[in-house]
Amino acid sequence: MLNQKRFLMIPGPTPVPESVLIELAKHPLPHRSPEFSQILLECTEGLKEIAQTKLAIPLIFAASGTGAMEAVLVNLLTTGDHVLAVNNGVFGKRWADMASLFGAKVERIDCPLGSAVKLEQVKEALDKDKDKKIKLVLLTFSETSTGIANPIKEIAELVHNHNNEIVVAIDAITGLGAMPLKMDEWGLDVIISGSQKGFMIPPGLAFAWVGERAWKLHEKSKFPRFYWDWTKAKNSLLKDKTTPFTPNVSFICALKEALRLMLAEGIENTWARHERLKQSTRKSVKAMGLELLTSDAEASAAITSIKAPDGIEIKDIRQKLKKDWQIVVADGQGELQGKIFRIGHLGFVCERDILTGLSALAEVLHSLNFPLKPNWIKAYREALA
């Protein structure tokens, strides 16, 4: 029975509000119908607001986030194109690897795990691009595997100052909805995201917001594409108010409700709530005597990575949290497996959830003979004050 008490504090899937779950439990609408078109158009408007854009066109795919990453490449690249990719961890590396696989010449900026990219590194890479060959920059907003946030606004500015035609594509799968992102104001050209993070829906939808510079590069791209084709998706949306292929109608109905909830809170309030969740988590965990992987300045508001304390195994922390408290936190990924655990505080998460999670973590640490400092609750109170 208690497995039904399972509480996810991982960076996705994130908790789903009841009213969104109820949408999923409804009989599916026919996807070629005026009712569905109306819902799709409402979602499109909501998605614009979430990414703070009036200019870009949001497209919805039945896929998970990696599908949207692939779509960026096959919609923008021609074999041999030069791409600059920032690699802060598993997902940054994945995108860079994919770009190589799809025939691009990829210049990588590798960052130590747990660090954001430095503007100096980007400048250096752009300085090397004397012949203005770079067509596309791939950049992760919030790197899920480490919990850093990259300074995407500043990087987009640097890139466009170097060459105003370069398309800056942002993997905002984890970060969107958790931290300020202003697509038009910051000159971001493509944003991608997924349903199971800030959007508070199970995994199964991928989103791409495509701006003007990206549409121009897309027109020149010669990569063959069909399922991911942005032109097909745009034409279906704008001309026929639908999708070119059968959409995940149930998830799109759930998206309408999730967007209603997000916009009712107000995007700036959503960002502020995530900032509070991040601050209270980080300060409390530090007060417990634990060490964080990322610096305060570079930390994502979606997820906090905590280093394994001396003499305690990550798997023991995770197992005890799950067995004794029905709380699921994430292990490290790739090189960081067994070295960190990750607490997600993204989406449908309130201050009580963090208090619950931290209390359970404190009990687990205590039971594992970690010299727990008792003032973490004071730090929590202060962080929220």
Next chain:
Amino acid sequence: MLNQKRFLMIPGPTPVPESVLIELAKHPLPHRSPEFSQILLECTEGLKEIAQTKLAIPLIFAASGTGAMEAVLVNLLTTGDHVLAVNNGVFGKRWADMASLFGAKVERIDCPLGSAVKLEQVKEALDKDKDKKIKLVLLTFSETSTGIANPIKEIAELVHNHNNEIVVAIDAITGLGAMPLKMDEWGLDVIISGSQKGFMIPPGLAFAWVGERAWKLHEKSKFPRFYWDWTKAKNSLLKDKTTPFTPNVSFICALKEALRLMLAEGIENTWARHERLKQSTRKSVKAMGLELLTSDAEASAAITSIKAPDGIEIKDIRQKLKKDWQIVVADGQGELQGKIFRIGHLGFVCERDILTGLSALAEVLHSLNFPLKPNWIKAYREALA
């Protein structure tokens, strides 16, 4: 309120059983967990049974059916490969067009709309392949846009007698679960399907069953692929009991329940039920005085296409069915738009549903001054007897 009485008699999404909807309404599981792995493996076993295979590996993608069609091509083709594609309508044409787009040399067998492919046509095409250049045959099991079923068993036999290395790929998106399909016994090499048809789930999952000949061709294929990569999916499934990228966990939990329902009925009973639904629909509709698009011998058990009666518009029939009876049937697609309407009898459909749908259709026809013949109910009773 009455829009909640909406009853879908379209070829997908099909009606979803309550116990499947309830799975969708649950909080999502973490996808990297033993619980999810267990569910995924159970689904894999169930999928084998549905396609009657012990040898092929079923792979699950977060995508709709067109994604699985694309996956077949990017996993099997190398630019310039020769492909034989049977085109019976919108979906057969789509697959052939995609293969051309992805760089294959595509020989098409075009069939009149509403007709299955003739074995003679296939023989003729194979006879032309003197140098045994054809690597892949694309074939639709049940063409959704017309309602025909192709003789896939006989065609696979012809193809493999011509050249035992050719991969026969079957788009069974609509047909699987509705009509007998025995992957191993019939020597079918790849089957694809989608969640929103015979599987009684909303759209959002795509399936591929990949057999031995297909794995061999896959190894030689040089097309770049990432999201659709069968090797990645196979390795994740067999080694790590998971998916390479975030799966649609909610839909996979729903799939487990849907498979439980299908296997509890028994696949042969499911096929027999669809045959009864097809026969009763076809005989009753003909008894009403309407004309069918397809012959009895070539008709799919998933869907019945009915020609527009003289002087009556398809849109009037569809609108009245929807407005007066809350029943949604499908228009024709492509060239057949406005010329036929299509009644889906696929998935979670019982004899009462067909009686309901036919009664409402009879009322609509009567109200549109069609000279309705009264003996359709007798034909219905006889078809079920």
